Amino acid sequence: MAIYFGSNGLVELRRDTASSGIITQLDPNDVNVSKRRFSVDTFPNSLITGDQVDISTVDGTNLDLVSGHNYPDVRRYIHVDEVGGIRLFNTFALALEGRQAEASILVAPSVAKQIKLVTKNNRYRCLANIKDFEITTARDSIDLTNLGDEFKAQFDRGLISGQGTLNCLWQHQYLMCDSNYTANAPEFPSYLAQLILRMEQGADFKGQFFIYYNGSADVNSIWYEADCLVSNVAVSVQTEGVISTKIDFVTSGPFQLKSGAPQEAILQESGDLLLQEDGSKLYLEDTN
Numbered sequence: 001m002a003i004y005f006g007s008n009g010l011v012e013l014r015r016d017t018a019s020s021g022i023i024t025q026l027d028p029n030d031v032n033v034s035k036r037r038f039s040v041d042t043f044p045n046s047l048i049t050g051d052q053v054d055i056s057t058v059d060g061t062n063l064d065l066v067s068g069h070n071y072p073d074v075r076r077y078i079h080v081d082e083v084g085g086i087r088l089f090n091t092f093a094l095a096l097e098g099r100q101a102e103a104s105i106l107v108a109p110s111v112a113k114q115i116k117l118v119t120k121n122n123r124y125r126c127l128a129n130i131k132d133f134e135i136t137t138a139r140d141s142i143d144l145t146n147l148g149d150e151f152k153a154q155f156d157r158g159l160i161s162g163q164g165t166l167n168c169l170w171q172h173q174y175l176m177c178d179s180n181y182t183a184n185a186p187e188f189p190s191y192l193a194q195l196i197l198r199m200e201q202g203a204d205f206k207g208q209f210f211i212y213y214n215g216s217a218d219v220n221s222i223w224y225e226a227d228c229l230v231s232n233v234a235v236s237v238q239t240e241g242v243i244s245t246k247i248d249f250v251t252s253g254p255f256q257l258k259s260g261a262p263q264e265a266i267l268q269e270s271g272d273l274l275l276q277e278d279g280s281k282l283y284l285e286d287t288n
Contacts, residue, residue: 008213010127010130011126012124013126013205014205014207022040022046022117023114023116024115026065026113033106033107036100036103036104039084039085047080047086047119048191048195050078052092052119052120054074054119055115057072064108066105067106067107087103088103124206125187127166127187130168131244135224162255163251166246166249169242169245170189170235192230193233193247195230203229205227205230211224221260223258225255227252227253228250232246232247
């Protein structure tokens, strides 16, 4: 009989891709070329440091923003500073750090243009500093009185829904000398606290909640997978104790219990997906 311990569990999050995006106006005065920084009129907390964003012009003309990039759109990772200023970076790790010297060189547009910003995020990252997590699944009861026999057969057992809680040690940034600061850097609990405040693009994320993670294709891992929506974030501050946070979430789509080896798509250095000739994603197992 197999007995699992919590030390083999983990949580991976994927920043959800916004479908609608944000449309705003980029003025010449919004770009500070010397500081490689620009700002746009957006709702507070709509964009978060580490987001991968597609920036494009609404009218399809060239986007005058990144030096030497003469196309209607550009994709970069962003760093958002304390006053809402944005810098563009080529990698997730550089965006977290936000150094001016590593940011993309900008140019000021000659005229004001309407631009659209859409978050594009396709990689799962571990959530750091988890103390424990709890998953609850339930089946909704449905009134079948007015349904025919064929539909009753499909829905008489109800629909699966789920909710859960994450308890984490609070952390919001890397230290300058952190040896774990890599391109595969994890998410911090502060990301979920920011996510619940992001009104324009929603507080949703995709989650993989591993009960047992082996990391090998030869031994089955066990995990729940679901589209989730952050419903509550509580931060507990003790004068002589460790600051902790409790994050509640509910599922917003199918809730699945999976077994096996998680699929891992192959990414380019830029973070973009590597596609096959038919346009489908290329997974690690496809290379054998």
